[in-house]
Amino acid sequence: VGKICRGVVRAGKAVAENTTRTCDSSTAEIVAAGAKPSPLDWFRDMVPHCLEYARSAKEQGHPIVGVMCEFTPRELIMAAGAVPVCLCGGSPKTIPSAEHDLPSNLCPIIKSTYGEHTCKTNPFLEMVDLIVAETTCDGKRKMYELLAQQRPMYVLELPHKADSIQSMIFWENELRRLRSELQERFGVEITNDLLHRCISVTNRERRLRRQLAQTMEADDPPLSGRQLASLRSCISGTAGDLRKYQEVLDWVREQPGGGYADRTRVLLTGAPLAHGAERVLEIIESSGGLVVCMENCTGVKAILEDVDEKADDPLMALAVKYFQVPCAVMTRNDRRLNTLRGLVRRYRPDCVVDLVWQACLNYDIESARIRELIEKELGLPFLKIETDYTSEDSARIAGWIEALFAVTRGKPRRR
Ligand code: SF4
């Protein structure tokens, strides 16, 4: 394991150095050519920016809190004066090390995240004062037990019955317990006023990201799906990111279409694409498709609704918003079907691709209901792709995508 980790550390450093070099030279070339650098450049360097922000916050005494799921309300963490940082792993390089403790037949997000822990390659994980871990799927829940042996952790218990009042009451109480934990641990008071202010910041961020996503509704969208996917940050609500989201939005609205009108419009649903694990999205777009909407947690799933800013009880407002995340760990997850109906109406895809990470029973089993909705009710071609973080099946996936696109060609487009 030590040897694997040393290799990962060396590879990670090389990637970081190369990334810096590539970004520097591309900016220099643009400036030399007299063109203004694009506002998208900021998000290309998202990780170094977030790292700088987290280090400086930590030096000033602000705790760093790791999160790994969209059910975890960032607002509570921010109101405790802490910095919420996403720790989800997107790299295949740490997986061999993780498989020393975890089964190989496990979701790559879980293995990659745990491998960052064993290899100590995620600088954010190395600086966390606390991890808030949620009880979503079995794999994550059991992985957290191993992680908690060496990292400070609070387990947030998520009930799984989507439309039950008892579950909602339990969830609200669970968020109150998380508030108490953060207050005690960090010696602060999380007042309603502070919560209201943090909710207003995250609502602004959600609104900006939603407006950016909505530019993809156009017949000829200004961005590729890959570009849109890069417009997100692993730290929530920083002033720098909010400014840049607004700049990108203003810039994007001035752009003519991106020349994508003839591409096959794809709605991508299913499991999230952690930073670095965008391979399926890239294969779709290099095969002549355009991902006009990602329904998953790294796309629009978590930003479709805001938190009620005017609620007298902001904690209850948080509980209501976060309990509604249409994730496959919930039963029954009818909300995902309703969300998809709305997204298909708005984004008018020619087909739907459902991404299932290897060994994710939740998304795998739910895929049958999604297929039925997409093919029978909405009349669109549907493809389920089950894969992991290796690139061994890339050619096979490209073949499936080509066959899917061939089916869409005979169908009239929705305008
Ligand atoms: S897919 Fe579900 S478990 Fe995974 S990050 Fe999203 S909400 Fe959390």
Ligand code: SF4
């Ligand atoms: S993709 Fe599935 S198995 Fe992987 S972390 Fe999310 S819910 Fe768990």
